[in-house]
Amino acid sequence: MRKLLSVISATTLVGTSAMSVVSCSSNKYFQQFKGWIDNKESFLLYIGADNCPHCQDFENTQKDHKEKFDGLINDLNNSYNTKISDITTPDPDSKTAYGEKLNNKVDLRTFKTEDYNNKFTEKWSKNILNWVIDQVTEILKQELMKTVSSEKIATKMAKDKTKAYFDNSENLGFPMFLLIRNGKLVSWEVGFGTDAPGGWTETLLDQWFLPIEEAMKNDTQESAIIKRIMDSSKTEIEGDGG
Template structure:
């Protein structure tokens, strides 16, 4: 994965320590996102809206993973440390990978509860976040032109950086990718007591596998 690149040289990233749900503001969402990135945290940023029906259904699944839409829940930690399918200790040991799993088990959620789903990406924080994602995607090694230059034909529009719910995955301060639509919807219902939406977390955060939507 490619180390985080700044959107603009004038942006200064400052440290952060605790993930919290931020009061309604047009700038704080992106500022807190930057702080967590600079702090080398592992987290998911969920761009959501109180006006979005799919987002409300999605909230229920996120609550199983993150208490108060912030820190890892005990259910989530149990799945990652003792579950048969998502056991990170077992995965790393069996594959001979020397990995500090604390950052995965204790990952956090940055949840943006905007009131108007149509204005999320036109707000100043949404524009900054969209520019940041665009910069990361343009600078992926596989997206660079043969001469190593950035492909300017890659835009927020071609990438589909719009709408809610929208999820951005960050692993130890490094950009993994983004995903649109209800979290874990591709996995379906699953067995009772299981959390099939963890498939997306496992694939992106643990395995680091990604195919950028729209590319």
């Protein structure tokens, strides 16, 4: 499924959302994002660019199949609420807030830049990416400390592996989607549609939505994030050796 998602990467061509254009030096978007995090809100953040073909595909699909899209977002909330209905005491140590009742219904929020060449080079987007890296680092660190006695060393190892993951152009591009639950990172997805931009169907929405819904309902999502980073690290090592 992940191969079906197309990414405008750093080395190639290159619902309820509020959009505005900010300058490269502005940190307005990040300040807004951080406010949501501090308020422990739940949302799906779409990050894109005005001239990104696959971003346009996503927006056109969302617009042309609005009823379908709105239904998927509702399902995201309902399916999670059903999954955790029997949980009386959520794990206070969960890094993804799994088991907690949602402080608000998940909705789609949008941050866009004008040019895809600006992706993750502007102040606001770099800060959002650094926030994501910090969240993943903390999750991975807990796993590494099972075999590494020093927290300092485990933290450095976790951050290095996480940075290496996002330095890979296949893992970072536009469009990008961040799933946040009660102020904590749940998952992220990159890309939308097929290899060739243009054309949008309800099927594309289903393909895009499935991993997002799976992550939302996954009671071992932290393990899924760890596997995602570690598998990428193994692939890079194998590639270097080849």
